[in-house]
Amino acid sequence: MKALWFRLSGVVRFGIALLACGSAANASGLDSTYTKIQLQNCTQVETASDEGTFGGAWTCPGYQGQDVYVAEGDLRMFVSFGPFAADEPAAGQTLPNFNTVNETLEWRLRHGEAFATILRWFPSLDDGSSTGSVLIVTQLRPGGGTCQIAMVDAQANKNANAMVRRAADTLAGQFDCTQQPQILGNPGILRW
Structure with a gap:
């Protein structure tokens, strides 16, 4: 009976610890939500160029009605946010x-x-047959302050998701957009 009580009390202590962690996260007010970028559900705002180097631009719905601007040019994507994205x-x-x-x-x-x-983001690799995986953080500061602030090679860093969330939570809102985004952790394919 004593062993059963000890195991149960351990489960209760673990549950209390989890609740305390959740309370700490809620106390900071930090959270995430997700939306989808699906061009078929977006409004095309620019069409492809005749020379074939510009593939077009779209405005997509984002969190709480924020505009998500997506463009393609020279087989590269561009993504921005806000009323004048x-x-x-x-x-x-x-x-x-x-x-x-x-x-x-x-x-x-x-x-x-x-x-x-x-x-x-999925950049092509030098061999041309495979792609990498890079997580990019963009700060949201309309009026000239919406820019990429940090990036992590998700294949070269085991904790890439935690790294970019920490970067977002600590750098966003104060990053100088005249600077290059910070490359965090093992640079992997981000060595340029």
Whole structure:
């Protein structure tokens, strides 16, 4: 009976510890929510160019009605956010290699307000037959402050998701968009 009580009390202590962790996360007000980037559900705002180097641009629905601007040019994607997303620094940022983006977009929230996004990009690798996986954090500061602030090679870093969330939570809102995004952890394919 004593052994059973000890095991049960351990389970209760573990449950209390989990609740305490959840309370600490809620106390900071940090959370995530997700939306999808599906071009078939977006509004095309620019069409492809005749020369074939510009594939078009779309405005997609984001968290709480925020615009998500997605463009493709020279086989590279560009993603920006906000009411004037096409004019933000993020609209001109991409990876050097040909790339595509994942459809799942993570929005980092503080007390329900979006302050950053995390998106997985798939750059082509030098062999041309495979792709890498890079997580990019973009801070949301309309009026010239929406830009990429951090990136992590998700294949070279085991804890890539935790790294980009920490970067979003600590850097977003104060990052200088005239600077290059920070490359975090093992740079992997991000050595350029």
